[in-house]
Amino acid sequence: MSRWSNEWSLAPLEPKDWSRAQAGHLLRRASFGARFEELDELTELGPQRAVDHLLAVSSPRDDGALVDRLTPLLALDSVEQLQSGWIHRMVHSPSSLRERLALFWHDHFATSNAKVQSVARMHAQNRLLTREALGSLRELLIGISRDPAMIRWLDNDRNWKDHPNENYARELMELFSLGRGNYTEQDVQQAARAFSGWHTRGDAFYFDARGHDDGEKEILGVRGRFGGEEAVERCLAQPACARFIVDKLARDLWRPDPAPEAIEALAEVLRKADYDIAAVLSTLLRSQAFFHPAARRSLVKSPVHLVVGALRALGGRPLGQSVAQMTGAMGQRLFEPPSVKGWDGGKAWINTATMIARTNFAARLTGLAGAPVAAGVEPAALARASGASDSEAVADFLIDLLIDGQAPLSMRQEIARAVDSASEDEGARLATYLVLVSPEYQLA
Amino acid sequence: MKIDRRRFLTGSAGTLLATSVASATPAWARAAWAGNSSAGPKTLILVQLVGGNDGLNWIVPHGHDAYYRARPSVSIPSGQVLEIDDEIGFHPGCSGLHALWKEGQVSVIQGVGYPNPDRSHFRSMDIWDSARPDLETPRDGWIGRWLANRADDPQSMSALRVGQGPIPLSLMAEGFETPSLQRREDLELLGDDQLADWRARVTRAPRTDGPGLESVRLASRRAWQVSEELNRKSSHYQPKAEYPGSELGQKLSLVAQLMSSGFGTRVFHVALGGFDTHSRQRPSHDALMQILSQALTAFWRDLSEQGLADRVLALVYSEFGRRVAENGSQGTDHGAAAPVVLLGNGFSKPVLGTHPSFESLDDGDLQHAIDFRSIYRTVLEDWFESDAQPVLGKTFPKVDLLS
Numbered sequence: 001m002s003r004w005s006n007e008w009s010l011a012p013l014e015p016k017d018w019s020r021a022q023a024g025h026l027l028r029r030a031s032f033g034a035r036f037e038e039l040d041e042l043t044e045l046g047p048q049r050a051v052d053h054l055l056a057v058s059s060p061r062d063d064g065a066l067v068d069r070l071t072p073l074l075a076l077d078s079v080e081q082l083q084s085g086w087i088h089r090m091v092h093s094p095s096s097l098r099e100r101l102a103l104f105w106h107d108h109f110a111t112s113n114a115k116v117q118s119v120a121r122m123h124a125q126n127r128l129l130t131r132e133a134l135g136s137l138r139e140l141l142i143g144i145s146r147d148p149a150m151i152r153w154l155d156n157d158r159n160w161k162d163h164p165n166e167n168y169a170r171e172l173m174e175l176f177s178l179g180r181g182n183y184t185e186q187d188v189q190q191a192a193r194a195f196s197g198w199h200t201r202g203d204a205f206y207f208d209a210r211g212h213d214d215g216e217k218e219i220l221g222v223r224g225r226f227g228g229e230e231a232v233e234r235c236l237a238q239p240a241c242a243r244f245i246v247d248k249l250a251r252d253l254w255r256p257d258p259a260p261e262a263i264e265a266l267a268e269v270l271r272k273a274d275y276d277i278a279a280v281l282s283t284l285l286r287s288q289a290f291f292h293p294a295a296r297r298s299l300v301k302s303p304v305h306l307v308v309g310a311l312r313a314l315g316g317r318p319l320g321q322s323v324a325q326m327t328g329a330m331g332q333r334l335f336e337p338p339s340v341k342g343w344d345g346g347k348a349w350i351n352t353a354t355m356i357a358r359t360n361f362a363a364r365l366t367g368l369a370g371a372p373v374a375a376g377v378e379p380a381a382l383a384r385a386s387g388a389s390d391s392e393a394v395a396d397f398l399i400d401l402l403i404d405g406q407a408p409l410s411m412r413q414e415i416a417r418a419v420d421s422a423s424e425d426e427g428a429r430l431a432t433y434l435v436l437v438s439p440e441y442q443l444a
Numbered sequence: 445m446k447i448d449r450r451r452f453l454t455g456s457a458g459t460l461l462a463t464s465v466a467s468a469t470p471a472w473a474r475a476a477w478a479g480n481s482s483a484g485p486k487t488l489i490l491v492q493l494v495g496g497n498d499g500l501n502w503i504v505p506h507g508h509d510a511y512y513r514a515r516p517s518v519s520i521p522s523g524q525v526l527e528i529d530d531e532i533g534f535h536p537g538c539s540g541l542h543a544l545w546k547e548g549q550v551s552v553i554q555g556v557g558y559p560n561p562d563r564s565h566f567r568s569m570d571i572w573d574s575a576r577p578d579l580e581t582p583r584d585g586w587i588g589r590w591l592a593n594r595a596d597d598p599q600s601m602s603a604l605r606v607g608q609g610p611i612p613l614s615l616m617a618e619g620f621e622t623p624s625l626q627r628r629e630d631l632e633l634l635g636d637d638q639l640a641d642w643r644a645r646v647t648r649a650p651r652t653d654g655p656g657l658e659s660v661r662l663a664s665r666r667a668w669q670v671s672e673e674l675n676r677k678s679s680h681y682q683p684k685a686e687y688p689g690s691e692l693g694q695k696l697s698l699v700a701q702l703m704s705s706g707f708g709t710r711v712f713h714v715a716l717g718g719f720d721t722h723s724r725q726r727p728s729h730d731a732l733m734q735i736l737s738q739a740l741t742a743f744w745r746d747l748s749e750q751g752l753a754d755r756v757l758a759l760v761y762s763e764f765g766r767r768v769a770e771n772g773s774q775g776t777d778h779g780a781a782a783p784v785v786l787l788g789n790g791f792s793k794p795v796l797g798t799h800p801s802f803e804s805l806d807d808g809d810l811q812h813a814i815d816f817r818s819i820y821r822t823v824l825e826d827w828f829e830s831d832a833q834p835v836l837g838k839t840f841p842k843v844d845l846l847s
Contacts, residue, residue, distance in 0.1 A: 155773060158723040163772015167722045174564055185563070185807075297654055329630070331609055338609045338717075339494075341566050348610035350660060352623035353630040355667035359643070360634045369634040410649045418642060433639075434646045439661040 007294055008262040010287040013047040022291050023050060024404035028444050029253050029299075030054050030285055031096035033309030036386065036401055051285045055278060058098035058134055079113045082123060083324035083334040090308045091318065101133035101277070102126070103304060104252050106334070109144050109176060110342035111153045113335045120203050121149035122335045137245060137275035141177060141232045146198065146205040154340065157199045159192060161213035166192035171340050173235065182240040183220060190217040194231040236275065242267035246280060254284060255295040256346055262289060297406075297443040300349045303330035305444060306358065310365055310436060313401050315382065316374035323373050326364070329357035350442070362436035366429040380428035391419035391427070398431055403440040411438060486827060488711045489699060489758040489787075490587070490614060491740070495719030496565060497762035498729055499782025500810075502538070503552055507531035510802035511768070518725050518770040528552065531799060537733035540741025541785070545794060549744060549753075550787055551845060553819065554797040557781035557812025561764060565720070565778070568763040573613035575817050575836055586820055587711050588617030590828070590835045601670065603711040604702065606695045612713055621666050628698060631671045643668065677705045684749035688738040692716045696743035703752055710828075719762060723773035736760075744787055757827050758787040761816070767808050781812035784819060791845060818843050 013022070023042040027034040031054070034042075042050040090099045106129055113122045125147050132140045144150050145168070151157050154168040169191035173183040197212025198205070217226050219234045226234070235241055246266045250258040266280055273279030284290055301309065304327050311318060324334065331354045337343055364370040365377060379398065388397040395416040399407045407415070415434055419427040435441055501518070505511045506525040525533035526542040532554070534542045544550045558577060562568045574582030584592070591602050603615045605624040615622040625631050633640070647665055651657035681701040687693040695714045702709060716736060721729050740758070747753040765782025781800050800810035818840040824832040825842065833839065 155722045155775070158773030158775070160772055165722055165771055165773050165775075166777060170564075180564060180567060297656055300656070300660070339565070344610040347659075350663045351605075351611050352621075352663075352667040352670050353608075353625045355664050356631055356633055356671055359664070359668070363634040363639070368639065369636075406653070408649045408651065411646050414642070414645045430639075430642065434642055437643055437664065438646055439651055439657045439664060442660045442664075443656055 006288065007292050008259045008289050010262065010265055010283055010289055012286045013288050013291050015046050015048075017288075017291065018047045019043070020400075021404045021406070022047070025291060025296055026050060026054070026285065028309070028404075029290075030281075031100055031312075032090060032305055033313055034401065035312050035315075036382065039401070047291075048286060051282065054097045054285070055134070055282060058095040058101075059278075077119050079119055079122065079335055080321045080324060082119055082126075083327075084318065084321045086126065086334055087304065087308060087323050087327070088318055090304070091311045091316075096312075097281075098130060098133045101281075102130040103302075104249065105129040105133060105140065107252075107337065107342040107345070108248065109140075109150065110337035110340050111147075111149050111335075112337055112339075113149075116149045116152050118149065118152070118203065121147075121152065124203070125149040126335075134278040134281065135276070137270070137277060138232070138236060141172075141235070142229060144176070145172065145195065145228050145232060148200045148203050148205060151198065151200050151205070156195055159196045159198065160211045161193075161196045164189070164192040164196050164213070168192070169195055169231070172231070175341060177232075177235040177244065178238055178240050179244040182238060182244070186218075187220050190219045190226075191231045191234075193217050194219065194226045195228045198228050239267075239271075242270040242275070246270055249277075249280070250284070252299075252345070253281075254290055255298040257298075297440070299444040300346055301442060301444045302343065302345060302349060303327040303332040303354070303358075304334065306330070306442070307361065310361075310402075311374055314365070314374075314377045314379060314432070316365065316377040318374050319372060322364075322371065326357065326361045326373060330354045330361070331357075358442065359437050362433045365436070366433040368429055368433050377432075378425075379432040380425045383428055391416045394419045394428055395431060398428075398435050402432075402435045403438065406440060407435075407438070411440075484703070484706065484752075484755055485708060485710055486755045486757070487703065487709065488587075488823060488827065489696075489756060490612075490711065490713045491736075491758055491760040492612065492614075492713065492715040493719050493732075493736070493760065493762035494565075494569075494715050494717040495721075495762075496568075496764045496766055496778055497719040497732075497782065498721060498725065498776055499762070499765035500768065501725075501729055502535050502733065503528075503532050503554070503783040503785075504535060505532050505799050505802075508799070508802055514769040514802075515776075516770070517774050518776060528795060532795070534737075535730070535733040537730055538737040540737045544741060544744055544787065548791055548794065549789060550785060551791040551793060552795045553784045553786070553814060553843060554795065555781050555800040555810065555813040556761075556784045556797075556816050556819065557764070557810075558815055558817070559812075561780035561806075561809065561812075563764065563778040563780075565763055570613055572761065572763055572816060575820055582613065584617045585612070585614035586835055587614050587713075588620060588622070590824060590830060591710070592617035592620055593834050594830070601673075601707055601709050603713070604707070604709045605713045606698055607713070607715050612715070615711065615713055621663055623667075623670050625698075626695070628674070628701070631667075631674050633668065633671050640668065640672075677707065681705060683746050685742045685745035687742045687746070688735070690735045690739055692735055693739040693742060696739050697746070700743060700746050700750065700752070703747075703756075704750055721766070721775050722771065722777060723775040725770075725775040740787060754789050756788070757823065759819070759823065760785040760787070765810060768802065768805060768810060769808060780806060780809035782810070784816070786845070793845060796843060796845070814843065815840050 020043045023039055024034055093099050128143045154171055155165050156168040159165040166188050170188045174180055193213040194217055197208040199208045200206055214225055216223055219231055247263045269283050270280045307323055307327050364373045383394045383397045386397050388394045399405055415431045418431045418434055501520055504520045504525045506522040507530050512519050524536040527533040541550055570582055571577045573585045575586040576582045603622045605611055608626045611622050611624055647661050651661050681704045683697055687697045699712045718732055747756055761784045764780055766776035766779040771777050797814050817836050821832040821840050822843045824830050
């Protein structure tokens with residue numbers, strides 16, 4: 001395995017190391033998992049053009065992909081509708097890398113409607129995070145500082161010159177840009193003054209000049225009559241900022257234990273690109289390190305990832321709000337993260353109740369038990385369309401589609417037996433269910 | 445003013461001071477085995493108040509002028525406080541807890557915290573949960589370590605979290621799966637026995653391809669097994685107190701149900717969130733106080749009626765208290781030391797420790813006198829009759845919950 005000697009190399013993967021399984025890995029991380037035709041297409045393109053393709057269809061400047069399917073739902077003023085609407089968009093959008101990153105930023109700038117209590121504001125924040133998902137970190141940080149949902153969530157509408165409220169300023173430094181240990185309590189208090197008067201009126205941002213403290217502040221070692229934009233710039237000027245963001249991205253897209261050298265190298269890419277997120281993704285997703293065996297299946301799928309991936313792979317159309325309810329049972333209610341820190345993720349997704357919920361989702365999706373959650377899930381028809389004719393070929397098809405062909409021999413045999421155990425239709429459903437509840441499918 | 449006199453008296457007499465070396469098994473711990481109808485292991489209920497509960501508006505220092513001066517709009521008026529004495533008293537929403545306190549079933553420990561308090565929610569929660577402030581990213585919790593050190597079958601349901609979301613760090617340990625459920629229905633699997641057989645067969649082979657797969661395989665099989673176990677244990681539980689409809693009330697009712705079904709769980713964890721009251725604190729915090737008190741009171745009355753209370757100790761705590769002075773938004777920002785409340789049978793000391801001084805604040809925050817790890821040690825040694833040393837690493841003076 002000498003070609004894998006450098007586990008942390010950011011040099012591009014060579015075409016000779018490309019395979020269908022690598023394409024599956026890329027689609028699982030940079031999207032929500034493969035549709036069958038996508039797997040063929042990307043395998044054909046080779047590693048570099050595959051990444052070019054994923055970036056191009058999700059390009060921030062491609063307004064065509066930004067058609068907002070959620071707007072009509074606003075009239076309903078229900079967070080459940082917004083949850084289902086976004087899941088729907090993730091399933092059907094061609095810009096799947098953009099959606100994947102928007103989900104990352106939702107976790108990063110975690111804002112909950114439980115306190116915001118405004119579907120319109122949550123929707124507006126989702127638009128911001130989707131629009132800038134692969135754009136500029138600067139735009140994201142400025143945008144989120146002015147975002148009406150965030151302003152209510154972290155009490156900045158109560159941050160006045162005469163009595164500053166430091167909630168937003170603290171989380172900007174602790175959770176959004178620098179991480180603990182890279183700022184002082186003093187910096188938090190001074191930055192809070194810089195954001196004083198950043199309020200809302202109606203559901204829009206409103207700068208209240210009279211509530212703003214325009215006196216001199218000292219933030220992260222520099223003095224000036226700073227406002228909120230400068231406070232954000234002060235954070236961006238810290239070497240810790242790129243490191244903090246890249247480390248979090250890496251743990252979401254690549255592996256849970258990235259080496260500090262690799263993070264520093266990627267952080268340098270982000271700094272050189274003036275905080276253009278697509279630049280760092282482009283480097284990471286092409287790299288040998290990204291495809292290294294130690295990175296494969298090293299992440300636990302989030303509930304949304306799991307559900308959206310299954311629907312995409314099997315061509316299912318989610319019914320009503322049941323799918324959003326299922327991700328909730330698995331521990332992830334969109335627009336309602338548990339705290340400003342977002343979801344803990346990783347191994348924390350796995351506990352007794354969430355494993356039962358994952359198992360029950362598989363039963364409902366395949367129509368084996370419980371109330372249906374999606375229309376159009378016909379694994380037997382999919383397998384037939386791919387040319388699979390006997391039980392082993394159907395088993396191989398499902399294992400290839402859902403888990404990159406990586407199943408232990410005994411599991412493969414059981415799944416082929418399951419295909420044979422009932423009618424063509426029922427057998428394929430049972431086999432699909434068994435792949436979906438396997439440990440392999442829980443990992444990304 | 446009256447307070448300074450009082451603090452002087454208690455301080456000099458030492459009657460309320462928290463530290464002593466207790467050698468014999470405490471009476472309230474021995475009593476746990478004496479009750480005839482409470483066969484079953486001693487149990488600890490962790491009730492975590494998430495977000496930083498304002499200790500000053502929970503156990504209100506109504507005898508301190510400094511409290512009222514610092515909080516013109518956020519304080520609890522003296523006349524509304526449910527008195528413990530002329531210095532402190534319960535929030536008016538805590539009438540149930542106050543009644544239990546009068547019956548000797550609640551004990552209040554004042555001024556609890558730890559050195560160099562951290563004002564980040566997440567960091568401070570990690571410190572409380574792990575009891576290891578020296579570690580930047582602790583991987584296990586004090587309860588997790590205690591359970592992992594025991595000879596129990598690690599697969600037994602020795603700890604259980606009732607709630608949603610990630611398992612709290614306090615219950616985590618290497619190689620140890622803590623089950624979790626919010627409602628009993630959460631553990632009901634769809635499908636028949638045949639489907640269960642297929643699932644078992646597909647996941648029978650150990651996964652050798654990386655550590656992640658194998659641990660997920662074990663977690664899945666464990667979840668399926670717990671679900672079957674729960675279905676087998678038929679419960680004749682009928683609540684003997686009326687629980688409030690709040691989520692906390694429902695969670696505690698489930699804890700009582702699981703205890704009465706003989707699950708043998710040693711530690712239950714439940715949480716109540718919403719305590720991060722940076723703005724307009726009074727309405728939301730007042731409501732939380734009521735929710736907390738009503739749920740705990742119903743739970744305790746139920747346990748007592750079921751004959752289970754003798755083997756239960758409940759610990760109510762938060763990651764930090766809040767700043768003494770209110771902020772400009774009629775709220776309070778992150779603080780430090782705060783009280784901890786215990787529920788149990790036969791406390792002989794209704795109040796432990798002294799109220800932290802309003803004169804010597806640390807950056808606007810109350811300073812602790814009792815380290816939370818002293819309480820942990822007391823729980824481990826006097827309640828569970830285990831050695832606290834391997835769990836806590838260091839030795840902390842025990843809290844004197846005895847007569």
